[in-house]
Amino acid sequence: MLELKNISKEFPGVKALQDVSVTFHNGEVHTLLGENGAGKSTLIKVISGDYQPDGGEIRVDGGLVRFRNSREAIDHNIGYVHQEVQVIPESTVAENIILDQLKNFASRGFINWDKANAFTQQYLDMVELEVKPTDVVRKMTVAQKKLIQIARALALDASIIMLDEPTASLTESEAENLFKIIGRLKESGTVVIFVSHKLEEVLKISDRISVLRDGELVGTIENNNNVKKSDLVTMMVGREIVLDKFMGFLDVKKDEVVMEVQGYTLENNFEDISFRLHRGEILGFYGLVGSGRTELAKTILGVFRKDAGSIYIEGKEAHIPHMRTALEKYKIGYVSENRKEEGLILIADLQDNIGVTVWHRIASKLRLIPQKPEQDICREMVDKLAIKTTGIRQTVNHLSGGNQQKVSMAKWLAAQCDILIVDEPTVGVDVGAKEYIHQIVWDMAKKENKAVILISSDMPELIKLARRICVFREGRIVGEIDGLNDGVEKTYAEVSAVIGQYLA
Amino acid sequence: MKGRLRQINYRQAISDNRIFVFIVALFVIVQAINPGFITANNVKIIFQNLSIEGMVAIGMAMLIILGEIDLSVGAIMSVSCCVSIYLQPYGILPAILASIGIGTLAGFLNGALVVKSGVSSLPITLGTMGLMNGIVYVVTESQSVPGTNKSFLYVADTMIGGINLVIYLFIALVVVFEFVLQKCYFGRSIMAVGGNRFAAEYVGLRVDRVRVLVFTLTGLLSSIAGVMTAARYNIASGHIGEQTALAVITAVLIGGISLSGGEGSITKAFFGYLFIISLQNAMRLLKFPPDLSTIITGALLIVILAIDAVTIRRNQFK
Amino acid sequence: MRPLQFIRSQTQLVILVVVFLICAAVVPEFLNERTVLNILKTVATSGIVAIGLSVVVIGGNLDLSVGSVFSLMCVVSVKMQNTSPWLGLIVPIVLAVGVGALNGFLVTRFRLNSIIVTLGTMSVWAGAALLYSPTIMTVPGTFYEKISNSAFLGIPTYVYVFFAAAIVLQVVLFKTKFGRSLFFQGVNPEAAEIAGINKNRSTILSMVICSICVAIGAILQTSRVGSGYPISGVGLEFSALTAVLLGGVSIAGGKGSALRTVIGVLMLQVILTGMILMDIKHDWQSIVKGALILVALTLDAWQQRAAARNPGGLAA
CATH class of the missing domain: 3.40.50.300 (P-loop containing nucleotide triphosphate hydrolases)
Structure with a gap:
């Protein structure tokens, strides 16, 4: 059983979590819901040891714990399947799966590969992944890599497993298989913490759902037949949305x-x-x-x-x-799926980000870029897309995800x-x-x-x-x-x- | 980029412009210890020393803003110096033109190699640096070779209004390049590419062309510095420019320009370099042993990097 | 293994043999026993530095300060030897641990680029060496001379030390947890981080190993030559890096081995010796090294790019 009591976490200028208390029981699938920025990912990272809470306490089976880093959480049998696909492509399947527990297979610094491969095969069978422990991961599909990631968490024999958007790269049947595995974990008494924004899936497999909004816990509800998607959305957003x-x-x-x-x-x-x-x-x-x-x-x-x-x-x-x-x-313009790495210049301000596509249009013969036309176009875009910002000189890095995406799109609109x-x-x-x-x-x-x-x-x-x-x-x-x-x-x-x- | 937010974040503002604080602090402290520091004569000396290598700093500033680096700038300076000394017998103008031409070409080669190979500019320019240094040592046979044409010295010694011509040249270059960086298409492209190369590519900026051009310009600036070195000291040697890369990089970083690129200004680099030269001048005045001076410059680089890593400017949580 | 496959997998070894043969063909004195011995002797001291450096590069970092540290260790070792031979052995090594730890600390604690950091420390240690011992110093005879003069099968002991060190590092890189983690880290730092690999510890350890290798190299050098210069290491970082790159270690990290670096070192020395025997002026060496670095880098980049050109999300 995992208890979070009055957890708070603050970052410079942002209260990511305020006084959040949730209890996760053994053998239950407990889903965390919330918009981006609601505190979901922060909460997960507090549990996984990546962040240390500023206030509140964490109890595992009644005992107080404090994780100074993610290594300590892993040592406490907390498995965390990240949202991003995280495998080491140059390594074999076995190396990837035993990554967190190398010391169990190493005697005096040397690794016992026979033991490791046998161990790995168990978990490959469990997730129904047909690859050999000695295969190199690099050439595998995204779905296979995801399953390896999941197998790695399972291999920890964790008492608490967190899955962050695990079905993003899986087909229906693979997702079904995953749900079966989750079901088995439930039966063996594992605490399963599930994060997803696919409301259909959440309603399908959760026992209880905790909704976060603006860093606070809105409520924890039982998933019985009366809960509808719109109820969840209302809790997440705080108002009715059609x-x-x-x-x-x-x-x-x-x-x-x-x-x-x-x-x-x-x-x-x-x-x-x-x-x-x-x-x-x-x-x-x-x-x-x-x-x-x-x-x-x-x-x-x-x-x-x-x-x-x-x-x-x-x-x-x-x-x-x-x-x-x-x-x-x-x-032809392309609004990238990866705005942080491909779409925006994070350290630059709105004017630079949006203006960049119009430079070649407004540049004078001397290749000078006149301030006024650039600023006018930028302001026009900000109004048109209702971008919430303190001014076109604000650094894009400080905007919320939604506003950043708007900026990313704005420049393409400006590009005509x-x-x-x-x-x-x-x-x-x-x-x-x-x-x-x-x-x-x-x-x-x-x-x-x-x-x-x-x-x-x-x-x-x-x-x-x-x-x-x-x-x-x-x-x-x-x-x-x-x-x-x-x-x-x-x-x-x-x-x-x-x-x-x-x-x- | 110096963004003006509606509400001014004071901590941020000071952090961005800390070089001015450093310089003021330096001058005040040193002056207190040795009043000979801030005298018309000493300031002149400082600016004299500043003007030649300072040109290289302009180029390095642009490169670092671009997100690249060039360890071979000192070597290019040395090569140009060497060429102008050896070609003196053929006349001053041909010698100067040839030197600048070769230096610019060297810069272009750096750029072409970095862009075409896709390898990081750091190891590549380490290689070209060795290559060019080697060439100078071979040509000079590891000696210091004096120039034969005394009138070459006049180039550097000309005074206008009591101030050396070279200083005017340097200031002019600073102004021109700052203007281009902040106001022109090319300069803003440099900032954009430095900020996020992929994003710049996607919006149709000519990323590769910008990169090669900046390396070439840096070569140009380094070669002008080389020619001026030859004019002032009339000697070619493999040792010229040995410390330049380190000094200039430290200068740019101390001025407040981030190694990750995308932001900065030539003015900041200028003041950063002013700081370094003033510091070296001060250490000489205060009779520090020269080797201590090297240690301090190296340590300074590390300290600045560490401070940078810890400041608010690093947005760690978004 | 079929011949083509063999050549592909052991490119460096093949190139070494080819280069050796070319030199032997051009310069008949090459096949002389004395020449080969000379190569081995020179390689021993600079080679240890190179294999230490390769450990750092595999981890994804670089250490430009090896040259200055070498200078410092030379003079420290010599000065200590004047007091007691054992101090001349122990003090540099202890100091090296400190130097390496400092490099590692700066890189990890502040998350700085190792190249720039070591550019700074390079300056610091170079100045320190000059301050500590402005002139050349000599070593009193006895203990070290005995070591440097002893030989087994006609090959000096210190050459064996070099090969032994290479084998030790090879084992460390490929068989230990630390070594494997270093490879992961070099290739994909984020994944390694998430896997709970203690990147900081690995980085610091790799830098300490490198500095210790430098210290050992310096000790061997001073015993062999009988004196220490405060500028003996100038340019060493350049040569060491050339050797490391020639040995097929990728500048991006994650690829390479200690034994391959040995081949790289031998390759470089064969080329340089060949040049000397062909009466090519010493100054050309720098040019050749620079060119070799560029060639090695371009080849390495070419290989990396071929892999990146095709994102291959569906490759099964």
């Missing part, structure tokens, strides 16, 4: 094919991809993490060199050797592209900003007549916004759904069933 709002009808110019891709292939990433994109359309790319959609987008942009295929922009064959060509010649590829725009964005960003994407197609490719692994989001959805699986398009948002309302259930079929 989920899956009907956006209206998209006016797609069916006879204006803005982009046509034929037979695009990049070995080990995607194969034989063909699609058409029309003006005024939102085309969705649905697939799990690792299904090749981002790589496809980047190949279209010229980041990676394709092995085969051709692309036509406005009817003419296009050659895109470099990102700059994509932007300047063909007016005709075609936009938007990649996972609402990952790590709180529910309120999420609605706003959906509206931005919608308006891009509806009001500004741009062509948008929306890459997302959030089914409700795609169904809400897209006109057509291409379903990706392991690098291929396995199906397409047409006729959404075109005048006839379809239910979420109908559409997701079709998608599920394609992925089965």
